[in-house]
Amino acid sequence: MSDQPQFTVKVDQNKYLPVGGREVHAIVSVESSGGARAGGAAAEAAEVIIIDTSGSMSYPDSKLQAAIEAAQVAVDTLRDGVHFAVIAGSNDAKLVYPGGPPLVRADAATRRKARVALARLQAGGGTAIGSWLRLADELFDAHQDGIRHAILLTDGMNQHETPDQLDAVLQRCSGRFVCDCRGVGTNWEVAELRKIASALLGSVDIVADPADLVADFQAMTEAAMGKAVADVMLRVWTPKTAAVKFVKQVMPSVEDLTGRRVEAAPQAGDYPIGAWGAESRDYHVCVEVPPAAVGTELRAAWIKLVLPGTADRAEQVLATGNVLAQWTDDEAQSTKINPRVAHYTGQAELAQAIQEGLAAREAGDLDTATARLARAVRLADEAGNDAITSMLRKVVDVVDPATGTVRLRKNVDKADVMSLDTRSTKTVRTRRGEG
């Protein structure tokens, strides 16, 4: 067996509930300490790079040129032995390199050929992202035991297939590979790309200036090459009489996983959390338990990090943690909200306030937009999320920080609005000056 990274699970919570209390909250921190590469063989990996070559990519022409250069750098960043392909997407999907399936292993020769093929790309046609993903999925088919990662770049809306068509593809691809999505320019739709990234457990971001694509693609590919295990599951066991209320990733970004549950064992469900390298992520788990007598202590949830079994490997439990509940009549104990639970609850609300505020602004409901964005300004400040604070200040003027009064700015750059929307779910781990 190849050596895997070491995983740890840490649970942060206030286990005390008041008399009659039924909601248990905990922050579950999962950390993986690399280690896979040291001496051992690198994990089997497959990478598919998808770039939009629809007609709009040539307005201006520098957009396609930047996308080609970025894809070339990504190919150069692949380590030897990784299976890869490059797809050009428009009304349908075409293999740029290799000429046909299957994926090829990266080496000096194949990387060079891919670069040459990329340089010949021309823009033309429409946008049907579902068809691009479907081809990627077929290519990954033979590699389901290893790390599967895709990069998707688009500059427009998914106009040449129906939302139902896209949804069907997302359902099919979910769990089959991880896909990081990037929107270049400002003519794409944030909600649409977020939906794709979210379904495929990847990140979403805006690259407003095509010149920034190269650095971004390089960073994404490096991160993908750092993954050591794929398809990790967060398994949540709950007592017979309890129910999971929600499971959310809250760090590095807010992502509701509640609906992703797959029943795994009696009283236990698996939440897919994708591929892992050396990194750490936090999850907010909320369980509803039936109230019990003062003094009673319960395991409200048993968290297990699980690597599902395959044909030649048994299921592995990588780490475990307990979420507890204990009822007390001491209000000093039960009313103390765990600071990390509060911190991440605030940031989840922050993402929601921004998205609702921007949607209202778009719809011309300026009162709601002002109120929601004012709330967002206050939450971002409380959380110490400086990146979001500075993005918010490009969309609103803060009239009075004390009362949280804001005014919508006029003549806002569209890229600034889209950046705020896209990055609204990005969280910070601690407040300013802490830890």
Next chain:
Amino acid sequence: MTGDRGTAEAVELGCPACREVVYPGEEFCEACGQRLDPHSGSAPVRLRRCTGCAATTIDADGYCEHCGLRQPADRDHVEVELPDGAAAGVSDRGLRYSRNEDALAIAPWRGGVAVVVCDGVGSSPRPEDASEAAAETAVASLVAALDDGTDAESAMRTAIARAGDAVAALAGSPNEAPSCTLVATVVAPGAVTVGWVGDSRAYWLAASAGGSRRLTDDDSWAAAMVAEGALTEAEAEAHPNAHVITAWLGADAEDIAPHVRTHPVEGPGAVVVCSDGLWNYLPEPEQLTDVLTAASGAPPQAVPPLEAAGLLVRHALDAGGRDNVTVAVVPVPQAPAAQDAPCANSSVPPTTEQPR
């Protein structure tokens, strides 16, 4: 309530693989087919049932895999009873703390009963280890010395010194010193010898009105203020420092100066030995008697001791259970006309106290 404790509960056996109930003579588990061979690793295992839902799925961490309930740890709730109702005690974690740092030890000696209650000092490391070491060491030392014919007060001083050494030995350094209180009683015909360090207490509950009294004086800030005349008892008790103890067993304790006293007792009555988890709620001996009489309709010495200790613990839990609570009860019958086990310390003077 009789002496056959521990056997009332039938031992249930289960499959080592799936924990389904199995019966003697079965060669295979009916649920999963596991071979049941008492002479190999696949012998049936003793089943533990969840105290909440009775499922047999208790995992290694002590949680029920069905309802999640944390099963009582060994020390969360302890009941001890000597044969023939000679003495009994109950120690309980209470409702506020996640573990029981009190310890209880009761043992018979040839002239009566020895009881030790210790309360781990919460601000010290591993207080539960301190109280356990102190209680076990003290009761063993008492019984050995008393059975050898040593007088009760000498036996008491030796026992407390040894308990102090045992607790001090747990310390990694003087800054990392587990510590605890201790109260010990030797009940002999006609006399009760008490020894203590800290604020755990002993009481005499007399059947006759007015005869009840506390047998110990706390080593606490409140008691010291009252003794100096600086504060009234009510003022001292209301002070935040009231329960700060001024003496304890532990490597960080100054010279341990146990109080040792012998009280002549005229039965019938009962000796109650307890930690502050009880007396915080019931400081006066008459209150203890009232709780026992109200619940059982009998005078203290007539309530079976395990029941009596259980009633007092229950009272503390019902009142809030803010601390670990430990209570031992030794009934003292009407002074017997003919006692054929002559007691080594039957001629001790009425009340003595000799620090050190």
